[in-house]
Amino acid sequence: VALTCTQIWWTSDVNIAFARIEEGYDNSMKEYYRKQVAQLNTLISMLIGQLTPGDRQKVMTICTIDVHARDVVAKMISQKAFVWLSQLRHRWDEGDRHCFANICDAQFLYSYEYLGNTPRLVITPLTDRYKDPILGKS
Numbered sequence: 001v002a003l004t005c006t007q008i009w010w011t012s013d014v015n016i017a018f019a020r021i022e023e024g025y026d027n028s029m030k031e032y033y034r035k036q037v038a039q040l041n042t043l044i045s046m047l048i049g050q051l052t053p054g055d056r057q058k059v060m061t062i063c064t065i066d067v068h069a070r071d072v073v074a075k076m077i078s079q080k081a082f083v084w085l086s087q088l089r090h091r092w093d094e095g096d097r098h099c100f101a102n103i104c105d106a107q108f109l110y111s112y113e114y115l116g117n118t119p120r121l122v123i124t125p126l127t128d129r130y131k132d133p134i135l136g137k138s
Helices: 002-022 028-048 053-078
Strands: 089-093 098-103 106-109
Touching: 002 028, 002 053, 002 089, 028 053
Parallel strands: none
Antiparallel strands: 089 098, 098 106
């Protein structure tokens, strides 16, 4: 549930940033990126603290997914690449009272599959060395 919810919130937050850009707030995606970095720092602080093994694994998994989400937003900012549609985007539809997963122009009903609380090495390829285009750090 926690993993699905983080994905839904990410999709919602990016869509809000896009809507704000359309309203004339050109820096809204950069502002959202800074929010992502702050959220990751909070998760890292949690990892440094006392957690049960299950909670530690959950937070580490969320960190991995959130780092990938941060990288997608950074790519949209730095390369002006519109990679958003190629991402798996989870969203909650209040009218249908269901979660949907979208990618490109396809939409699938999320069937509440168990995503697992298991270690994830990375989402992006290990061979890519990432340099943060916003903060200038590796």
